[in-house]
Amino acid sequence: MVIGVARTDFEKLEVYQLAERLADLTWRIALHWDQMAKATLGGQLIRAADSVGANIAEGCGRGSYGDNRRFAKIARGSLYETKHWLRRAYSRDLLDAGQIEQLRSIIDELAPRLNAYIRSIGRAACNPKTDTTDYGPRTTHMSTLVDDPRVIEFDVRTDEMLVNMGPQHPSTHGVLRLVLRTDGEVVSEVTPHLGYLHRCAEKIGENLTPRQWIPYTDRMDYLAGMNMNLGWSLTVEKLLKYEPPEKGRHLRVIIAEMGRIASHLVGMGAYGLDLGSFSPFLYAFREREKILDLFEEVCGARLTYSYLTVGGATADLPRGWLQKCEAFLEQFEPIIAEYHALLTTNSIFIKRTAGIGVMSPEMAINFGTSGPVLRGSGVDHDLRRDGEEIYTAMYDGYAFEVIVEKDGHYPKDHKYPAVPHEAVLGDCWHRFYVRMLEVVQSIDLVRQAIDRYSTAEGGYGEPRKLTEKLPKGEAYLETESPRGQMGFYLVSDGSSIPWRARARSSSFCNLSVTSDLCRGCLIADIPAIVGSLDIVMGEIDR
Amino acid sequence: MAEFLANYLPAWLAYMVAGAIHVGLIINLVAVGALVFIWLERKISGRIQDRLGPTRVGGKFGWLQTLADGLKLLTKEDLVPGGADKMLFRIAPYVSFCASIAAFLAIPFAGGDYPFIVQHVNTGVFFVLAVLGLEVFGVILAGYASASKWSLFGAMREAAQVVSYEVPLGLCAVVPVMLAGSLDLVVIGDVQQGWFTNWLIFHDPATFLIFWVYFTCATASVNRAPFDLAEAESELVAGFHTEYSGLRWSFFFMAEYGSMFSVSLLASILFLGGWNGPLPITEWLGLTAANGDIAWYIGQVLGVINVIGKAVAGVCVMMWIRWTLPRLRIDQVMATCLKYCTPLAAAFFLGAVAWQWSLPGRTFFGLLESPAELQSVSEGWSDATAAATDEDEPEASEDQTVSSEPSRKVAAAKLTGAAALQIASTNLQGGK
Structure with a gap:
């Protein structure tokens, strides 16, 4: 699973898929409640649960790390809100044991993954399949949990810098332009750009x-x-x-x-x-x-x-x-x-x-x-x-x-x-x-x-x-x-x-x-x- | 000089005039030195690369080439990038340049009772190393203030590099200090009098080896290839001076060549006998203080030629290295300095201590008797080993016999680096 940047394929994000499952499950549960419960708890619950996935998706489409991070945090807020409404539903005997088990398994997985996702935004996309270089804890995937020891290191990470090497640069052999994504001296991504010397x-x-x-x-x-x-x-x-x-x-x-x-x-x-x-x-x-x-x-x-x-x-x-x-x-x-x-x-x-x-x-x-x-x-x-x-x-x-x-x-x-x-x-x-x-x-x-x-x-x-x-x-x-x-x-x-x-x-x-x-x-x-x-x-x- | 002038002028004016003369001399030395070195660099690189180098400006050998370059740089536009921190951007070259010049304040060019030195500082080694370390601030400032990513990379590299070479550089400088028993550069130079066998580089195997460690770290400290990472033109465009043009840019280069000169001077004083030639020619010719002032003066001038000649040779070696070797990577530079040079310097330091402890009073790899100047220090060693009594430091008495009257006055002032600067500017003295 690749995490990262301004991507449009949010459907592939595991956090998003979990949020979808959560939203649909709450919908199915609330569908069978009585009128009173639907009008009060049900509406709020479904709105909150829907909002989790919606915000993840919206953040993905924004195209900048800052926005993406902000929307992901809103999604986390919505998740906590969902939890609140579920607790209310539980204390009012609206949920049966099977449903509680189902919901808990989703939420227990979703919450830490959402946290990890928020932290990963702005960090380089690393594909574990093609990437054989080991450059430390930066090769993180969606499975990173909150209690993962590596997470602590992320908190002191430095900001990344996007540098244009070329087309005017002494060592790009003419007019090659390389866009480097660097963290200090370490380069996490290199994208070559061509066409500056095209003569038909x-x-x-x-x-x-x-x-x-x-x-x-x-x-x-x-x-x-x-x-x-x-x-x-x-x-x-x-x-x-x-x-x-x-x-x-x-x-x-x-x-x-x-x-x-x-x-x-x-x-x-x-x-x-x-x-x-x-x-x-x-x-x-x-x-x-x-x-x-x-x-x-x-x-x-x-x-x-x-x-x-x-x-x-x-x-x-x-x-x-x-x-x-x-x-x-x-x-x-x-x-x-x-x-x-x-x-x-x-x-x-x-x-x-x-x-x-x-x-x-x-x-x-x-x-x-x-x-x-x-x-x-x-x-x-x-x-x-x-x-x-x-x-x-x-x-x-x-x-x-x-x-x-x-x-x-x-x-x-x-x-x-x-x-x-x-x-x-x-x-x-x-x-x-x-x-x-x-x-x-x-x-x-x-x-x-x-x-x-x-x-x-x-x-x-x-x-x-x-x-x-x-x-x-x-x-x-x-x-x-x-x-x-x-x-x-x-x-x-x-x-x-x-x-x-x-x-x-x-x-x-x-x-x-x-x-x-x-x-x-x-x-x-x-x-x-x-x-x-x-x-x-x-x-x-x- | 200030004392001499004080006979004719009010004291404050005498000090100011003396100070101005000294500073003028030093700036000229650095500027003319840079002029010559840049020309030399172009000639040497040219010859290394099967070219002629500059040949036309100034008649033969293109010896005025640097001046022509300087004029061109003067006419260039003084650009400041829009996003730059304008004040810091403008100041940065001067910080480097001033640090580079300030180091010369405490470097003696000839020794004896009346050394040729701007300010006789009895902690000269410490002062010079400390002030040379200031030069990197200019580089880091320039990189930070330029608002260019390449400049920032250069500054970061410089910061990483400075912490790695300063440690072994200091360790290397400690060995001659230990052998001479003084931090005073004049004393260190004077104990190497006589034949080249008395030079500290030949004192024992450890000092011979540590000289090369010193030279490696000194090359790193002045940002010369293969350690020129802060400007690495093939990676960082031009590194910390990417955004500089015209005269400001050339100030960085004056600073670089000035520092090359000063670390080479330091090397020649610490290890290569300083102003003492390989053979005691001045003594043979009777050019000593005993034969009158004029003879003494000629002897001193010969000493100046000697020390500058050795320093220029050191600079030439740096140029030779630059045009031969590829550049190291930043992690490799740090590994070289911290992982290899530091333990090596420490081991050689211990080796020198052990040698001096077991063979006091010997020089030239233990083959010869030490000269009288080194003997007194050695006595301190043998005393310490024999009696291990708690008497006064032998260096103190040594210091008083060798160093001149004014230097003791300065010694009393208990100098720190900053105080030394202050004194240098107000209490200038030197020569006769």
Whole structure:
């Protein structure tokens, strides 16, 4: 039973149901009294008994704690009045033993529950079924009786405060707004609000040809624009039943995995910021800049690339680029140890993240999370391996392991720092760790792709014509973008402009767990948990 | 100085002029110190983060950057939120700033018979710690008066933090006091004369370890990362100073950097030899009072450079920590201070007592003979252990031999923190 706030479902309240039973019972009893008793006692009794439930209901509808509490107290007054009239009826021999027994059982239950209800008003709603966090006596249910020892603690409780974290807040990653209900430092409820960055990208997609919509996909997950380009291109290619040439396939792997590294670098650096450590952010950006330099050479843009496109890519890799890319990887790989020293294995970092925001594998699956958030909970799922044929074909023949804790350990293909004993599978630390390991994995993938690309024959895949008619039908494809499974959906009526274009955001599902993960944590844990989900609002709001 | 001026001016005017000069010097020290530290912080953080930091303002190295920032802050609008308690909101930065400056009144910059100090307080350690504790009132006031929920969170955290770090901080400061046998900062500094082996940090293993506990708690007391919970920008927007702008905001920062400087000065006097360099260079060069006033004065100035150098090094370490570590959570800060630092400080205190009791008259981890200045204190220890007689406190006699004539006058006044403030403002003396 959930107690709480300005709710409209008062019918579900146990106090209300008891009050209903009381009112109906007194009615039935008084119905058989004589005229005299009905006119004097009966009317008063029924009015008082009816008033109990009526006031509970009215208080519920008022929408504020103050009003609700006031009406609940009036209900308590009415209950005492009912008791008075029943005592009068008893002393005037109007009640038989069976009726007294029935009435007493109701009143004995109703009175303490009403008291507990009054006390609970204004306290956070806690659902004992979904709530696994134990935060002390605040998890109270309707069964709390007056003689319950916990009740005494309620009397010295502090007032709750409703705080808006965002949309203008340093650590809500853009324009996310979280409404926190806090009691001191303890957060009892977190409600995310979205939509501050909505740009109607999907509607625009219904008015442009697929290739013209590519720049709009850049602006979804703007930290991994290349991977967004890839997702949409593959979806259109699925509809067209087109397969890019082998060289183009490897080119896409190079670019997509470099995009993944660049994106995870931001995720890692920003997570350090969330925890109050500024330097790792700049260390991460230093390396990201180098990747952006490489991307700039490839397509001229540093953030919104529009490089990978339907058919392949807008241009081949420039001469000498592969050597530069290899040189970067060579230089970048040893630096990862620095990140591990500053964050992953830093004892304060472990203190702040280990055991915080623990998400079970079942919960991760039920909420539809994906990417590192899902794998951080120990679910072995990566679309690069488990995805649709048209996507996994890209990674055909590549040697890589899915970064996930299997049989109690992570892949052992490289020397990774050990998992600290405080860390629990599915907590913030593991989500962060998965990202860090995926960077290493991506380095391997890029190296393999460079080898294959340089030996592959044929073209890199010319872009398809802008005005090319799409075949009638629909296509949906999910790809493994850095933040999770990014899905694109395309319905065509046979013209060159899609009839419907949709995007399924991974960050959206990943964000949906915040309410449950943040319940009962401290304010300082909110940035830690939200940061570990690594959301990008541009993708959520589209 | 007041005595000197009294030869030429009426007494009340002499005291006022002397007071104004001292206060002017201290405010300049704090303000210029903050100016330098903010520039230093930006340079250090820049270098730590592979950047250059400020490079342009003022020619090379951007050394005028802070001044440019200050000018910008001066021109900003002085905003007061509509719902704020306007008076408290306006006062709060000054409370912090005044507390931060007031601590310098009792901090000596050079010792000897005529120490460089605004007011020679013979309970200097107590006074400085007490006044530094006042700084948090400004923070709590600011948070309370801002009418912002984030500010309120910052103030609540500060209040929770202050009760946790004050206890171990005080316990740590007690150890040098015990070893020197005096609460007088001048005495504590002077007993560490000679080689660096006489520094109290190297006195025994317990003092060596308790120095780090002191430094941790001192970092917490000045709200520096990883204990900067009251302003925690990633959680509380800007914490207690969310609603502040312009010059009022900068006063909080002057106070923060001032306190960083004063706790580092305290650390260098209590543990790191104060104005005594690692080697007795001033003695080798004959820069002592025996060789005339000028030589003595140069020696004293060298001492000032020494103590300030050590303090600046301490501040730099704090900056290094800030740009390296993530922030702790409030419960973890309280656990660190109360659950770890307090028992550690208590244990090290007992360790230092036991060491001094079993090895009196030794220093540098018991390897060397104590210098003469420490010996007299040690005699008190050996007397106490041998005879356990009820004679007068050995510290009292020690105090009289080391401290100067005026300091005894102050000692007679039986100072409390508040009385010390009063005396500091009316009875200013110092230097020669």
